[in-house]
Each structure stands twice: as C-alpha cells, then as structure tokens.
Amino acid sequence: MTQKNLPSLIKILLARLGTMPLAILLLIVLALASSIGTVLLQNQGQTDYLQQFGPLWYWVLRALGMFDMYHSWWFIALLGFLMASVGACLWRNVPRMLGEMRARKITLPDRIWKRMENQQQWEVKGTSVDQVVAQVRTLLPGWDWLQDERDGATWLRGDRGRYHKWGYILVHSAILVILIGGWLSVHYGFRGNMSVPEKGQEKEISFVQGSGVGHLTMPFSVRCNKFHIEFFPNGMPKEFRSNLTIIDHGKEVMTKDIIVNGPLYYKGVRIFQASFGDGGSDINLKLYHLDGSGTTSMAHTAVYDTWKDPTTGVSLEITDFKPYNVENMGDPGKAKKFQDLGPAVEFVLRGKGLKSVKIKSFMNPFVLGDDDRGSFMMVSLTGDAKDYQAVPLGLDFSNPKEWKLFNAFVGRLAQRTSKKSGESGREANINAFKQAVVDVFGDKRPANLPQMGTRVVQSVKTLMQMPWPFLPVLENYDQVYYTGLQLTQDPGINVVWVGSGLLVFGLCIMFYMSHRKIWLRVIKTGETGVNLHLAGRSNRNPLAFTEEFHQLFNKLQQGCGIDTKSTKESL
C-alpha cells in the first residue's frame, strides 16, 4: 500500500463505517473471531502451549495474543470498530428517524393509493361527513389522529406505535453503553483469587495478566475461620461454605458465611466462594518395613511437605489429602452403590533405584458388606491420577495383630524351608502358620482367625514383591482446608446492567411494536351520502397487520352511519 492510497482508504472507511454491509461483515467477523478462543484453551501455562504447538507456532500464536485473545489488541480493536460503526450509524439515522416520527403526511397522493396493499372503499347513506368523522374517532379510540380538509375531501390520518423507531435508537445505543461498561470494568476493576487456609489470613490476590501472573494487595485482610463441605448421600457435594472474618486496619469488622451463589460485600469488593483444597493437613504415616524385621516407624509430615527417610533416602512428597472418597461400587450398568472409602492421602514416592510413583493410600481396609478384604492403595506408575490402579495389600493394616501374625508367619516359613524337613510346600505352609498363630496369640485365638489367615497367606505374595523398603499407610491426620476465594471490584457493572435493560426494552419495541398508519378519505356524495376510502400499512409484520386492517374495516363499516352500501374493492 502506498502513502497516497492511505488517506483515501480512510475516507472510504469513514464513509462506509455506518453502512449496512459493513455492519454485517463486522458482526460475522466478530462471531468468527470469538469462536477461536473457545477452541484454543485460554490462559493456560506457557509451557503447556510450548509443548502443544512447538516453538515456531508458539511464538507466532503468542505474538498474536492468541493465548489471551479476548484481551489482545486486535480483538479490542474489533470491538472498537464495532462501536465506531454503531456510532456512525446512529449519527446517520437518528436525525432522520426523529424527523420521520414528527412529520406525518395527512394526505396520500394517488400514486401511493394505488400501491397500498390494504385498502377498502365503501359508501354510507344518510349521514354527513362531520358525523362520520366523529364516529370514526370514537370507534377507534387508541389511534393518534390528524385531520385536514384538502381538495374537497376530509382526510383523517391515524397512527399507532408512532415511536417504534425509538426501538432502533435504544438497541443501538445500548450496544455502545454495554461496551463502555465492559471497558470500565476491565480498566478500573479487578478480579483475582486468594487461597486462605483455615485459621490463616491473606491480603493479596493474584490473577492472570497476559502470559504472567499479577498481584494486588487488598485494603483489608481476610481470615478463614472454618471451611465446610456438605455432601449429598451419593457423594456429590451439596454445599461449600466458608466462615470469613474481614480484618480492616487490625480490627475485625465483619464475620460472615459465604457459599457459592452467596457472596460477601465489603468496601466495594465482592468475595466469592470459588474453590477449596487442602490447606496443609497434618499427616501421620505408619511405615511398615518390608525387610523381614517386622518393625514399623512413623513419618510425621503435612500436605505439601516432603518427608525424607534418613536411612534409605526414600522421600515422600505429600500432594493431597481427602477425608471422604465416595465411589460407585456397583457393577457397571447395574444400580449404583455409593460407598465412602474413607480418608486417603496422596503422595509421590521417590528413591534411588526406584521408579517414582504416585500413591493414594487409604486409612481403612476395603470392606464389602461383612467381608473385610484387607487394606489397599492406588498406584499410578505414570504419576497421573488417570492411571491409578487399585493394589490390594492383603493384610488389614488397621489391625496391628495382623501385621505381627504376618511377620511371624514369614519368619516361621523361612525357618522351615531352610531346615529342609522334607515336608511338602503345603504342609510347610500349614505348620508354619500354626506356629505363627501360637507365637502371636498363644492359645487365645481370635474369632476372625480364619479370615485373618486367608489375608495373611494371600499377602505373602503381594507384600514380598513390593519394590519399596517400606509400605507407607495413612495412620491418622489432622485436617485443615483452604478456601479459594475470588475477589472482584467492578465499577462498570451497573453501566452494563443499564445497557442490558435498554437493549431488551429496545428489542421489545423493535419486534413487538409496529408503526401502523391508516388514512381515511371522506368525500360527500349526493345529498346525504359519503364515500369512505380507507388504506393502511405497517412498517413490519404485514401478516398481522392485514388481519388487523380487516378488523378495523369491519368495525368502521358496521359502526358508521346506518344505511350502508358496500362497494368492496377486490384486491
């Protein structure tokens, strides 16, 4: 493009700004542009994008602002363009429309009479022009009448919905108002998140800003006293509730519960319940050493901490804790059976020579009906929660005797096989188990020994194959939540609501009110007769107007004068 072309291009643009084809084009372009951001996920981590697109496309897309496209310069420019176009179009049309609303021609030239789709002509005897005119005015009370005498005839013009064009003005101005409101919200408002652990206090919010994270300090702090979840009987969450205290300049000024759909309002800032998570619960893991010693030890740690075993170098990074884990235990396709599997902790286990894995360890054994199937954990070899696989451990670790029995059994079994007593494998097993039972319980055998025995024998295989030096099982916990809050301030919101109201109101006028015009020419014929000629049109919804016109005609025909001789014009 050369320098010379540029000004004329701008001139053309300005001239075209308020025209219909451009409006249509703009609306379509805006629709297409908006759809991009719904397909390309917005505001994700930059590394995710880099991975997804490769370096070249990543830089191209990033330069175009595609990762936050609704705030990119070109999208804002498109919206600006729309505002300019709507503005230009109002500028061009409003004066004309106001003029049209005021100027109402009382007479109709012949040329237009001919073109009118809705018209009727008839005669009334035994009355006068003035009488008929007065009758018409009382018969059709809702109409806005003008009257004049021209060319030997009396003319009546009636209007209904004369202010229909205000619909257009309201709708298009409302677009401007809404966009201005949106601009105010973006420039003078904020919207960010904070996480507050129970009993903790926070003052700063963070939010996505371009490809980074922005921070803002609030003029007050928020303390979370308690976070509470309520569940439906099928395990779906029913309510998230935070009890918050606002602390302004060291003073507790307000304490209130908030729930989803029920925010708190303080000093122009709204505080919403947005999310929740673990706020660093205390976790005690019991480590069952698998070296045959039968010993256990405790690991005391907390969520988001990493605990390291000084002797083996194995580390446990605690990632999450949940007190309830409701799962559907019904067979697929059958009726659902919801069961709470109890508290579970998630951690990543790492160590020299070990493949690092993600483990979800449950505190309680898995009990189906009356059947205790022993403790279990979920293990993901990839570290992704999608790949969790249930690993039954055999033993019920919530019963310390069972762990003792297991170790006694393994010990006795080792003795027997090393002695080479000539027993068959089965016999050796049975004898070893009998000895182990005596070792642990003496002669006071517990009632559930048979089930315990099955679990112990089963777990020999699974436990001996574990690659880890110990088995971490959740022993107890002290739970703390954090509540995820969203804090917003929005000075444009009321402008947007006003614009929205105008928009809907304007649309109703535009679509449901039509400007209907009727003309009536009354001419005296003979001594006592008058000839009436009625025509009408509407600027929209001709289907309904034709119906209305017929009703008007019928009303006038029946109501004007007494002696009527109709000369209906065939249309």
Added chain:
Amino acid sequence: MTSITMDQPQQSRLFAAIHQGKIAVLRCWAYLGFIGGASALAMFGSNYSESGYIFQLLSMSGVVWGGAGMLVGIGVGAVLTRSDDTDSPNWQSKLVPWLDGVVVLLLLMGLWTLFEPAASQISYTDQSNLVSVRTIMAMKVLFLFSAACYIAQLFAPESFIGKVASWCAWGGVYAGGSSLLLRWYESYQFLGGEIGHAPVSNLYEVFILLCCVISIIYLSFERRYRTTGLGAFVMFLVAAAVLFIIWLGSYGEADIKPLVPALQSYWMKIHVPMNFVGYGSFAVACAAGMAWLVRARLERSGKNAKLLAIFPSLDQLDQLSYRAVSIGFPAFTLATILGAVWASQAWGGYWSWDPKETWALIVLLVYGAWLHVRVSHGWSGRVLAWWSVTAFVVTLFCFVGVNMYLSGLHSYGHLG
C-alpha cells in the same frame, strides 16, 4: 417486504367461544390476580422457603393470598373492560389461551401424582418405576407419530391426517410439559427431599423442554396462519430431538440427580427456560428456511403441483422464519443477560469468555447479522433461507456441542 394475506385458519367455534368475550377477559384477569397474590405470598407471607413454598400455596394461606389476588384481578378486569367491547381480539384474549394451557398442565400433573408408587417403593438408585418415566414415554411416542403424520400429509394432503398430526403434537406438548412438572415433584421424593430441583438441570431434561417449546411455537403459528406444510419440517426436528432423548436415556442420563452447588440458584429456573424459548424459536426459523429451500427447488422443477399446494408460499415462509426469530432473538438476548447476572453472582464476573457464554454471543451475532441482511436490500430469500439453516447449526453447537467438545465453567449437562 410485501404483505401477504394468509387464509384465516378455521378456528373451531368452541375455541373462539372459550377465548373471546367477557368471560375470557375476566378469566385472564383472574389468573393474573392469582399470580400476583401467589407472588405476594412468596415475598410478604411469612417464612418463604424454596421447597416449602408449593405446600404453602396449597394450604389455607395459599387460598387466602391467591384468592384475594384473584378477586382483585377480576375487579380490575371488570373496571378496565367496562366500556370496551370485549368481543374483538385484544391482548387478554391472546394471553388467556396460554394461561389456560398452564392450568391444564398443572391439572394433568396433579392427576399423574395420583398414580405415583408409594414412598417406600421409590428408590434413588432405581428410578424406573416413577410415573414420569411413563409420561415421558407417551410424549416421545406422540411426537414421533405426529412427525410421521405431518410428513405423510405432504404426500397425501387430506385434512384428516393433518388434524391427527396437530392433535398428536398438542398431546405431546401436554404429556411432555406435565411430565416435567411431575419430575419436579418427584425430585423431592428421594433422599429426604434434599435433592429437589426444577427439571432444567441436565441435557435430558432440557431436551424434553426443547421439544415442547418448538412444538408450542409451531402450533401457535399453525393456529394463527395456516402453515400446515411447515409442520413436516418442524416436527422432523422435534423427532430428531426425541431420538436424542432416547439415546441419552440409554446412557443413564435420565436419572434425577442432585444439583452441584453452582446450579443451586433461583436464576437457574429463569435463565435456562428463557434460553430454550430462544433455541426453540430458532429451530422453527430453521425449519421455515428448510421448507423455503425445498419449495424453491420444487418450483424450479415445475412438477408436484399437488405437493406445492400444501406448502406456504416462499414469501410466507420467509416471514414465518422472521416471526420465529423475532420471538427468539429478544428471548435469547434476555437469557444471555440473565446468565450474565447469575454469573456475576456465582463466579464473580458477568462475563468470563467461558465457551458457553462466548457461543451464546456468537449465536446472537449470527442472528443479528441475519436481521441486518433482511433490512438491507438486494439479498434474496435464498440467502436468508440458507442463513437460517446455518445459524441453527451454530445454535445447536452452542447448546449441545459446547457441552460435548469444549470445557468450561458450565458444568451443566456434561455427557459421560
């Protein structure tokens, strides 16, 4: 735009007698008065609670508040209509059939509850013995049969099949509407009434609503303008929706489930149905566009005069799709705004460029462009017809596709 006289439909004399005249006007005012009284009870009567309100309304205080409102309404109506002649159509006579319809729906729903199994036999985990399962089945059959009749009528344009078709469609509307109300009631029967909610919370429920809304809009057109040929196209879309409902049901989506916290808001009851008025009328506009294209093709081929006779003319079809959009566009705009109001309460911002929101905006832009194409000259009916069909595809994506393919804040209606 040229004006067209459509033949006045042959409304039955009974219908005219019920919906015109002084009685109809006063009845209309009585309904309005009752609605006013019931709202006053909710606002000023003591201790309003969402789940208890209906029982309050059915008790003595409901009789007092609703009855008082009704009397006031009748009084106002009597005064206002004293001088006017009430025989010619007016807004009351247009409104009253709708309110009558609602009353019939409520009565039907009450009737169905009589057949509900005993409380001990209702279980959350197996909902197959609820009565609504059967009434929804009736709706599906009626709609499918109606679609078949409308399509058969194209080839055998005797008025009898057409009558059967519309009666079945009406039957489907009443079956579907009353089953939704019944489902609302049933949702309070489980788990101690904890999970009760309006039946607009998942795809299964809103599709039933959609079928009913499309049919109501079409049937009201059919009653006002004789549009019989269009029925085949509209009910074809409804039939497709019914098949989708059956498919959803086979995935266990038909169960009544609790609401996640974000949906526990009275805004849901307003926002979602309003959206479906929009979706429904856009579907009718699309059907009119399809009919336009088919008719244009038949005209060009010069054959099938018999088939053509039952189609509305091209101009009529064009205007019908405009009528439909002029219901849908304001409704959908309002629904989007209501959604923004709700979002500002639940998520802390009225607009988050969440996929569902964005697609709602796209739908509005597409129909907005369509409206501007109509007012600007030099575009033919063919472009408009194609546009209304394509715009409906966009609409469909907004309301099913977004839930299936895109992720976002609208947890509502996820599949699988």
